[in-house]
Amino acid sequence: MRTLLKNGTAVLPSGEKKCDILIEDGRIARIVPQIQITGGAISGETHGANHVKAQAADKNSNQVNDIQIIDCTGKHILPGLIDIHVHLREPGFEGKEDIQSGCAAAVKGGVTQVCCMPNTDPVCDNAVVVTYIKTRAEQAGLCKVHPIGAITKGEKGETLSDIGKMKSAGAVALSDDGKSVMDSRIMRLAMEYASDFSLKCLCHCEDASLADGGSVNEGYNATVAGLKGIPRAAEDIMIARDIALAESLGVPVHICHVSTYSGVEIIRSAKARGVKVTAETCPHYFILTDDIITGYDTFTKVNPPVREQKDVEAIIKGLKDGTLDCIVTDHAPHALKDKQVEYALAACGISGIETSLALSYTYLVKTGKLTLCELMQKMSANPAAVLGLRGGELKEGEPADVTVVDFSGKYVIDGEKFVSKGKNTPFNGFEVYGVVNYTFVDGDLKYKAD
Amino acid sequence: MLSQKDLLGLKDLTAEQILSLIDGAFECKKLLLSDCKKSDELKGKTLVTLFYENSTRTRTSFELAGKYLGANEVNISVAASSVQKGETLIDTGRTLDAMKIDFIVIRHSMAGAPALLAKNVKASVINGGDGMHEHPTQALLDMVTLKEKYGTLSGLKVAILGDIKHSRVAMSNLIGLKKLGSEVYLYAPATMLPKDIDKLGAHVCRSREEAVEGADAVMGLRIQLERMNGGLFPSLGEYARYYGVNDNILALAKKGAPVLHPGPVNRGVELTPQVIDGAQSLINEQVTNGVAVRMSILKQLAAFRAANGAVKTANGEKNI
Numbered sequence: 001m002r003t004l005l006k007n008g009t010a011v012l013p014s015g016e017k018k019c020d021i022l023i024e025d026g027r028i029a030r031i032v033p034q035i036q037i038t039g040g041a042i043s044g045e046t047h048g049a050n051h052v053k054a055q056a057a058d059k060n061s062n063q064v065n066d067i068q069i070i071d072c073t074g075k076h077i078l079p080g081l082i083d084i085h086v087h088l089r090e091p092g093f094e095g096k097e098d099i100q101s102g103c104a105a106a107v108k109g110g111v112t113q114v115c116c117m118p119n120t121d122p123v124c125d126n127a128v129v130v131t132y133i134k135t136r137a138e139q140a141g142l143c144k145v146h147p148i149g150a151i152t153k154g155e156k157g158e159t160l161s162d163i164g165k166m167k168s169a170g171a172v173a174l175s176d177d178g179k180s181v182m183d184s185r186i187m188r189l190a191m192e193y194a195s196d197f198s199l200k201c202l203c204h205c206e207d208a209s210l211a212d213g214g215s216v217n218e219g220y221n222a223t224v225a226g227l228k229g230i231p232r233a234a235e236d237i238m239i240a241r242d243i244a245l246a247e248s249l250g251v252p253v254h255i256c257h258v259s260t261y262s263g264v265e266i267i268r269s270a271k272a273r274g275v276k277v278t279a280e281t282c283p284h285y286f287i288l289t290d291d292i293i294t295g296y297d298t299f300t301k302v303n304p305p306v307r308e309q310k311d312v313e314a315i316i317k318g319l320k321d322g323t324l325d326c327i328v329t330d331h332a333p334h335a336l337k338d339k340q341v342e343y344a345l346a347a348c349g350i351s352g353i354e355t356s357l358a359l360s361y362t363y364l365v366k367t368g369k370l371t372l373c374e375l376m377q378k379m380s381a382n383p384a385a386v387l388g389l390r391g392g393e394l395k396e397g398e399p400a401d402v403t404v405v406d407f408s409g410k411y412v413i414d415g416e417k418f419v420s421k422g423k424n425t426p427f428n429g430f431e432v433y434g435v436v437n438y439t440f441v442d443g444d445l446k447y448k449a450d
Numbered sequence: 451m452l453s454q455k456d457l458l459g460l461k462d463l464t465a466e467q468i469l470s471l472i473d474g475a476f477e478c479k480k481l482l483l484s485d486c487k488k489s490d491e492l493k494g495k496t497l498v499t500l501f502y503e504n505s506t507r508t509r510t511s512f513e514l515a516g517k518y519l520g521a522n523e524v525n526i527s528v529a530a531s532s533v534q535k536g537e538t539l540i541d542t543g544r545t546l547d548a549m550k551i552d553f554i555v556i557r558h559s560m561a562g563a564p565a566l567l568a569k570n571v572k573a574s575v576i577n578g579g580d581g582m583h584e585h586p587t588q589a590l591l592d593m594v595t596l597k598e599k600y601g602t603l604s605g606l607k608v609a610i611l612g613d614i615k616h617s618r619v620a621m622s623n624l625i626g627l628k629k630l631g632s633e634v635y636l637y638a639p640a641t642m643l644p645k646d647i648d649k650l651g652a653h654v655c656r657s658r659e660e661a662v663e664g665a666d667a668v669m670g671l672r673i674q675l676e677r678m679n680g681g682l683f684p685s686l687g688e689y690a691r692y693y694g695v696n697d698n699i700l701a702l703a704k705k706g707a708p709v710l711h712p713g714p715v716n717r718g719v720e721l722t723p724q725v726i727d728g729a730q731s732l733i734n735e736q737v738t739n740g741v742a743v744r745m746s747i748l749k750q751l752a753a754f755r756a757a758n759g760a761v762k763t764a765n766g767e768k769n770i
Binding site for chain 2: 220227337342
C-alpha cells in the first residue's frame with residue numbers, strides 16, 4: 001500500500017515547501033515538488049507539470065492501482081508530533097484513560113509518538129509494567145508508546161527502581177512525575193546511576209514543603225478566591241537543585257512543564273554556561289493566567305499551576321530563544337468525578353493532547369511569536385532529540401510518521417467531543433485554528449477527520 | 451434588595467444591596483429585642499445548617515434567626531475527615547434538595563465549596579464561611595455594629611489586626627467596607643499576610659501603631675493555635691507582645707473607638723482581657739447583631755424566592 005500526499009505544504013527543517021510526499025512500505029519514499037502517476041507507475045520530478053492521470057472521484061482521496069492519493073491542497077504536512085509528557089493512566093486508572101483511548105486521542109491530535117509517565121497503579125517502576133504498557137500499546141495499534149520508568153520505587157523518593165531492567169524492557173527515560181524526588185542525595189544517585197544506562201531524568205520540579213498542599217498560583221487571584229497558593233519558589237528551587245546536580249555530575253537533565261518566569265531564567269543561565277539541560281512547557285503555561293481560577297472551575301486546576309502574565313510572556317520568550325526546547329501536553333485526563341468536587345480536593349491536570357497543536361499554532365504561530373518551522377521543532381524534532389527517539393522530521397527513508405493539518409480550519413474547543421476519556425479542559429469555548437485531517441504512523445493511516 | 455438565589459460573598463453584592471441587608475437588620479433587631487421573639491415571616495420554610503467545620507456562634511445564630519422568623523430548622527454536622535471519603539458535596543446537596551429544603555447555610559474548610567453547592571441545588575445557599583475566602587454574614591454583622599455606632603459606613607478608618615491570611619472575616623470586611631466607602635488598615639505578621647492584598651484596596655501597615663492610629667474601629671482576629679505549630683509565629687507570648695492589642699495600642703485609636711472581634715477570643719493573645727472587657731468593646735453587641743443580620747438575609751432571600759419561580763443555575767433552569 002502506497003500513499004501519495006499531493007499538493008500540500010511540507011514543513012521541513014529547511015522551511016515550508018510545497019511538495020508531494022510518497023509513503024511506501026511504512027517509510028517516506030519521496031519528497032519532491034511533483035510526483036506523477038502514469039498508469040500506476042510513479043515518477044517524481046523536481047520540475048514539471050502535473051501528470052497525474054487518475055482523476056480522483058472523491059476530491060480528497062482516491063485509490064489508483066494500490067496508490068491512495070490524498071489531495072493536500074491548502075494543507076500542511078508535518079512530521080508526526082512527539083509528546084514526551086503524557087499520562088495514559090493504564091494500568092490502574094482506566095476510569096480516567098486507558099492506553100487505547102489515550103492513543104486514539106493522541107492520533108486525533110496529530111501525535112504519532114508519546115512517552116507515558118509512570119504514575120500508574122502499580123507504578124511503572126519495574127520491567128514488568130514497562131512490558132505491559134508496550135504490549136497494550138501494540139494491541140491498541142495506534143501511535144508509538146514509549147514508557148517512562150519511575151526514578152524511585154513506588155515514586156516514593158526513597159530507593160532507586162530497577163533502572164537497568166526497565167531500560168532493557170524499553171523505558172526511554174526516568175521520572176517521578178507528579179512530584180520531585182525530595183531527597184537530594186537520592187536524586188543525585190539516580191542521575192549518576194541512570195547515566196550508566198544513558199537514561200535521562202525528567203524532573204517534575206516542586207518543593208513539596210513549599211507547595212504545602214496549595215492548589216493555585218500564589219498571588220492576587222489566590223487571595224481573592226481564598227485558595228491556598230503555591231509560590232514560584234517551590235518550582236524554581238527544584239529546577240535550580242536539579243540543574244546543580246546535573247551540572248556537578250556532568251550528566252544531562254530535562255526539566256518538565258516549566259511554568260514560572262524565574263524558572264525560565266534559571267534554565268537560560270544554566271544553558272549559557274554549558275549545562276546539559278533541556279526543558280519543556282505546555283500550552284496552558286503560555287496561554288492561560290490564574291485569572292481563570294476565581295470561578296472555582298476545577299478544570300483549571302493543574303500542577304504546576306497556571307501563573308501570571310509575566311510568566312506567560314517569559315515562557316513564550318523562552319520558547320523563542322531556545323531556552324525551552326519542547327512543547328508537551330502533560331496530558332492528564334481525569335474522570336468527571338475527580339473534578340466535580342471542592343477545588344482543593346479536585347485532581348490536578350488537563351486533558352490536552354487533542355488540542356495542543358491547534359492551541360500552539362493559534363497562540364504562537366498566528367500571533368507571530370514562532371514560525372511554523374520553529375513550532376515543529378518544539379513539538380517534534382526537539383522532543384525526539386531530547387530522548388533520542390527516531391523521528392521528528394520529514395525525511396526520505398525515515399518511518400512515515402506524518403500529520404496532515406488544515407491550519408485555516410477553525411473550530412471551537414469542546415471537551416465533550418474529546419475521544420480521550422478525560423474531558424477536563426480549561427479551553428472550552430476557545431476558538432482555535434488547526435484541524436488535523438490525517439495522521440499516519442509508520443505509513444498507516446491511524447486517524448482521519450470526519 | 452438581593453437579586454440572586456444565594457449569598458456567597460460580599461464580592462457579589464452592590465453597595466446598595468449590602469446597605470439594604472444592614473438596614474434590614476435594624477428592623478429585625480427590634481423583633482429580637484422585643485418580648486415575644488417570634489414572627490411567621492418564614493413559616494413553612496426550612497433552614498438547614500450544613501457545617502463541615504466546628505462552630506458554635508455562627509450556627510446557633512443562624513438557627514435562632516430562622517426560628518425567630520418561624521422557619522423549621524435542622525442541623526447537620528459533617529466530620530472534617532469524611533470530606534474526602536464520604537458522600538460528595540454535590541450529592542449531599544441533591545439529597546437536601548430532595549427533602550425540599552429552602553435554605554442551606556454551609557460552612558466548609560475549602561474555599562469555593564458554597565459556590566459549588568449553590569450551582570447544584572435549588573435551595574438558597576448562604577456562605578457561613580469557606581476556607582480563606584469569605585464569611586459574608588460575619589462582615590455584615592460587623593458593619594451593622596459599626597453603622598449602629600456611627601450612623602454611617604462611609605469615611606471610617608477600620609484597623610484589622612491578626613491572622614489576615616487565613617481569615618475569611620478580614621476578606622469579607624475588606625470587600626464590604628471598601629464598597630461602602632471606608633478604608634481598611636491591616637497589620638499582621640508577614641507570615642500571615644496574603645499576597646497582593648493591597649491590590650484589593652487594603653492599606654498594609656508596617657506596625658500596630660500605624661494601623662490603629664486615629665482608627666474609628668479596631669478589630670482583632672482570632673489566632674489559631676495550629677498556625678503556631680505550623681511555624682507562622684514562634685509563641686503566643688511573642689504574638690501578644692508584638693501583634694496584640696492592649697490598652698496602650700488602643701489609646702492611639704479615636705476616643706471611644708469600638709473594639710470588635712469575631713470570636714472566640716484567645717484572652718491575652720490577640721486582645722488583652724482589659725480590652726475585651728473594656729468600655730470600648732462591642733464584642734457582645736456583635737453577637738446580637740449577628741442574629742439580626744442573619745434574619746435580614748433570610749427574609750431577603752425568601753422574598754427573592756417568592757418573586758422568582760425559576761432561577762438559572764449552572765446546570766440549567768430550575769424551579770426553586
